[in-house]
Amino acid sequence: MVTRIKFQQNLDDLKERLLIMAGMAEQAIQRSIEAYRTRDLSICEMVFQSEPVINRLEREIDQMALDLLAMEQPMAIDLRFILSVIRINADLERVGDQAVNIAVRVREMGAFANIELPVDIPKLALLASAMVRKSLQAFIEADAELAQSVLKLDDQVDEMNDVAFNELSALIKDRPDLTPQSLNALIIARNLERVGDHATNIAEDVIFWVRGKDVRHQGAAVSSQMAD
């Protein structure tokens, strides 16, 4: 016999709302990278316009979660789910912020010549976006194993960011005239590295929800062992 029908329906609504938020945050990142690739300022504008919508969704989802905590006194897996949603919600809002930060840099870069830089931002973006997508897929399917695979990708993103930092620092030293473009690219790489961190947080929250294990701040290898 199915019980707590209204509560279950509210949990489903909460999940659905978070997925709408996730779709918007993911789209914002993809658009910001597309703007970087094409230097198309109209795409930057779309990213800016999405920010208040994402912020509004964040508040709505927090309110829904708060209501459920207050009215339904959830326990065990339900409690972990709602706590995870609250955390994922905050991470998605920050993914949206990173997209805005990237779009701001792209707009600044528009004032300078579009030169070839020794950093593969689209590749870094592809990996960071894949992390976000996988972590959200893990959330949709309540798949802790898939979430674990995201944790391992974070080291790759960090490494690519380090390489970008070294290459662009060297370029600034060798070609001071390219400092503005190099600095903007460096900040974009850093923004994408942060997107990877948020995806990692989301994956850790999925593991907490599904398995009840807190694997945060353990490093990828330890976290993977703990999540088993």
Next chain:
Amino acid sequence: MGVGISVEHLNAWYGTTHTLQDINVNLPANHATALIGPSGCGKSTFVRCLNRMHETNPIARATGSVKLGDMDIYADAQPVQIRRRIGMVFQRPNPFPTMSIYDNVASGLKLNGFRNRAVLDETVERSLKASALWEEVKDDLKKKSGASLSGGQQQRMCIARALAVDPEVLLMDEPASALDPVSTSKIEDLIFQLKSQYTIVIVTHNMQQAARVAENTGFFLNGKMVEFDSTHKIFTNPKDKRTEDYITGRFG
């Protein structure tokens, strides 16, 4: 000070109905242990086996071992002795309606032959202070009947009555289920304070109450203890799917 209770292979029957099936558990001293589970799961029977109340029903019987410290209460002691060491508080307060507050609290001692007025006075005051009722009734101890108190006060008076015989364990069978939220909070605060001196076992249908007051929680279902663990573990990440289904309200 409280003592721990160790239960091994406890089985209980009402007539031919096997209401408790092979229960094995240790209830640590000076801790509150909550027992949860749906109606008819055996949790109240379990509590009644801990002080041999179960066998007061002529068709009821129990086998197995229940040790209070080193003493097996089924092998080494008489039920009356046991009930002095293990007090009990019931769902509905059960004052003696014609007795004053004082006589209600002192009744257990008087039944045990205590007549010394000074000792009785001291015990009544200590017990009412321990049950957080003293300040509310100290001026009317002998003037008012126990039944004239509010429901929450009556329940605290019954707790005082149980404490007056100086038990080591306090069994509470849904002690706050008939009380309003304010009285419930007082009982819960009381449980928190009493833990330092007594071992407490509380049966409750209120999951939040179990989470608030108990260090350990046991989940009963169909006469079996499905899971026993720290309350934190039971309410955040239980091992057994049946426990999870029950505490998340999906049981049925």
